[in-house]
Amino acid sequence: MKKGIHPEYKEITVVMSDGTEFTTRSTMNTKEGVYKSEVDSKNHPFYNQNKKIQKKAGRIDRFNKRYNKNK
The missing domain is CATH 1.20.5 (Single alpha-helices involved in coiled-coils or other helix-helix interfaces)
Known part of the structure; x- marks a missing residue:
């Protein structure tokens, strides 16, 4: 893989609309590493x-x- 061209792959916490949470890895830019889903x-x-x-x-x-x- 070429260095410097790939986005940062980091852990984020996904919070579903009913309040359940799970941790995964993503290239998504999120505030404080938390993604809040409105629809699931x-x-x-x-x-x-x-x-x-x-x-x-x-x-x-x-x-x-x-x-x-x-x-």
Whole structure:
């Protein structure tokens, strides 16, 4: 590997939205070595079965767009 061209690889602490923490290594520039995640598998609709609500909203939006029923 060439010297001086690679980013610094250091340990960071990842804090999930529910407060759980784990330590990993990353090249990410973080404040004080801590990355706070706002979205993870516990609160994202894709992972917690809210897909049906999103699909229904999409169908309603398509209907309103197609028939110009904006309210």
